[in-house]
Amino acid sequence: MSDFLASVERRAYKQALFAVRDGEAALDIVQDSMLKLAEKYGNKPAGELPMLFQRILQNTIRDFYRRQKVRSMWTTLFSAFSSSDDEDADLLETLEVEQGSYSPTTPHGSLEQTQVLAIIEEGIKRLPPRQREAFLMRYWEDMDIAETAAAMGCSEGSVKTHCSRATHSLATALKAKGVEL
């Protein structure tokens, strides 16, 4: 259990951060998810933990959304006039990335890598929630289609569709920013 949590905690934090866009809330979500997993499924075989943890994490994120929705009902009047310029701001207008340049050796390369990462993370944040869940579970958590479907509570066909659309949306968003992976 300890090894599993250690291996997954950073990715879980980033997943929660992509979804809720609030560092403190993301940390709370990861902590709640870890606690639930340890308390309820602490005696489960290691092979079952990734799927169980993802299911718990996604449910905890959804709970956060629900609470947020209720809270926003009361604050709509105050926040309706605030601008949302930050969300629409482009992180980078144009950027060319050399193919296969994963390990930058120069300060310029390192800067480019950071900028590409920022664009990718922003693109993932903007994906529809179900597409983001499917994409991250399937390709970042390396879960197979059946596991992803079980964690998301949907069919394997839906997982494939979500993943395909998410990848297409990301590729399109990156191209629009001038990034070629």
Add this chain to the structure above:
Amino acid sequence: MNEEREIAYKVRHYLNLGADKIDRKTADRLFESRMKALSHQKVAGAHLSLTGVGHIATDVFLPHARALVAIAVLVFAVFGVSTWNDFQKADEHEAIDSALLADDLPISAYLDKGFQAWLSEHSSQD
């Protein structure tokens, strides 16, 4: 499909870089969360120390504790009422016996058929 996977894996590479770049404070908070979770971990062998009678007590009787207490109270109450009735009857018999021995019974008592029947029944038993 292959192209999709290729793009996805490239994206994953960048996401891994992002996860590695998490600041120290956040990493510490995640470590604390992990430790907290592990301290609450449900362990498979937790009940091994409660084998035998202890295991039966916790796993079998504890979930029905309320019903068991109610039944015990009911049985105790029935037993108490029964015992109290026996004491009452004994007191009545004692009063009659005392009156018989002291010749304090009124004459009407000897004329009562029920009393005669009771007297003959008890004298035959003795």
